[in-house]
Amino acid sequence: MRPFRYTRPDSPQAAIEAFAAAGAGARYIAGGTTLYDLMKLSIESPPHLIDVTAIRGLDAIETGGERLRFGAMAPMSAVATDRTVLRDYPVLAESLSKAASQQLRNMATVGGNLFQRTRCLYFRNGAGGTSAGTTYPCNKREPGAGCAAIDGLDRGQAVLGQSASCTAVSPGDWPVALVALDAHVEILGATGTRSLPVADLYRLPGSTPHLEFTLAPGEIVTAIVVPKTRAGRRSTYHKIRDRESYAFALASAAVAIDMDGDVVRQARIALGGVATRPWRAAAAEAALAGQRLTAESALAAGRAALTGATPGRHNRFKIDLAARTVADALMIAAQRTAA
Ligand code: SF4
Numbered sequence: 001m002r003p004f005r006y007t008r009p010d011s012p013q014a015a016i017e018a019f020a021a022a023g024a025g026a027r028y029i030a031g032g033t034t035l036y037d038l039m040k041l042s043i044e045s046p047p048h049l050i051d052v053t054a055i056r057g058l059d060a061i062e063t064g065g066e067r068l069r070f071g072a073m074a075p076m077s078a079v080a081t082d083r084t085v086l087r088d089y090p091v092l093a094e095s096l097s098k099a100a101s102q103q104l105r106n107m108a109t110v111g112g113n114l115f116q117r118t119r120c121l122y123f124r125n126g127a128g129g130t131s132a133g134t135t136y137p138c139n140k141r142e143p144g145a146g147c148a149a150i151d152g153l154d155r156g157q158a159v160l161g162q163s164a165s166c167t168a169v170s171p172g173d174w175p176v177a178l179v180a181l182d183a184h185v186e187i188l189g190a191t192g193t194r195s196l197p198v199a200d201l202y203r204l205p206g207s208t209p210h211l212e213f214t215l216a217p218g219e220i221v222t223a224i225v226v227p228k229t230r231a232g233r234r235s236t237y238h239k240i241r242d243r244e245s246y247a248f249a250l251a252s253a254a255v256a257i258d259m260d261g262d263v264v265r266q267a268r269i270a271l272g273g274v275a276t277r278p279w280r281a282a283a284a285e286a287a288l289a290g291q292r293l294t295a296e297s298a299l300a301a302g303r304a305a306l307t308g309a310t311p312g313r314h315n316r317f318k319i320d321l322a323a324r325t326v327a328d329a330l331m332i333a334a335q336r337t338a339a
Contacts, residue, residue: 072111091235095177166209202277249273281305302326
């Protein structure tokens with residue numbers, strides 16, 4: 001790890017000013033569960049860290065009124081165990097409780113979790129290289145270097161949204177659930193505040209996979225806002241992985257459905273583990289609208305969710321796995337009692 005400067009402002013405005021004064025390459029840090037890890041691997045070497053953990057008032061969880069609002073500094077574990085979230089929006093609670101370990105969920109914040117970076121094996125073999133001394137080319141780590149994953153071990157890579165420059169999967173669970181529920185983030189920057197759909201925080205890799213997020217330099221997410229929906233109670237986050245805890249998704253589905261009897265009024269579906277950003281499955285939602293929910297229609301929707309999927313050499317299995325994950329999630333959600 002390289003030396004870095006460290007500042008701990010006590011208000012959002014002071015954080016913005018500290019970032020501007022720190023110059024190029026500065027990074028905000030909260031729980032630190034991703035960034036410190038990447039710094040120790042020499043994948044990131046920010047010259048200046050702006051620690052936002054001394055800022056008060058950014059960790060509130062508000063569940064009354066017409067929306068849910070989570071301060072960006074709220075710990076993942078606090079939101080995952082909030083009684084209203086558990087009862088009315090199980091998809092949100094489950095996406096958090098199935099991520100990482102309890103210790104990490106206690107440290108990590110719901111705002112910081114939006115900016116988790118990929119677990120691509122080749123990306124994480126950073127400047128320090130492997131024990132054999134190899135450093136793999138990675139366009140995300142070093143623009144223009146090439147992509148070792150494309151001709152390498154691509155079992156865990158994306159089948160949706162990838163490019164000739166990068167096939168890395170977006171690793172988060174929480175952002176997938178938020179995208180399914182049309183959540184927004186509140187953002188503070190040097191020129192004021194703005195609101196942005198969570199889905200629009202994430203870029204496709206295209207030819208610039210090192211540019212992952214759409215925030216401008218110095219902007220900070222202060223809160224996450226989720227509109228209330230009738231579909232909330234009939235929702236689930238279904239995550240399939242190599243082991244049942246402390247593992248990233250091979251495929252996951254965030255699903256919320258509003259039903260009239262056994263007919264789907266509206267379905268909200270997003271995929272994780274298979275795409276380069278949280279992936280809203282509009283074709284699957286359209287396939288279900290007005291249809292009876294059966295095992296067959298659920299699987300048809302799952303297959304529609306994977307429309308356009310393109311496998312690499314070792315990850316073709318993900319297409320069928322993800323379709324069945326969506327189908328299972330729909331059937332699980334349908335069993336839950338509506339509000
Ligand atoms: Fe790097 Fe992306 Fe290629 Fe992985 S898939 S090695 S993150 S460029």
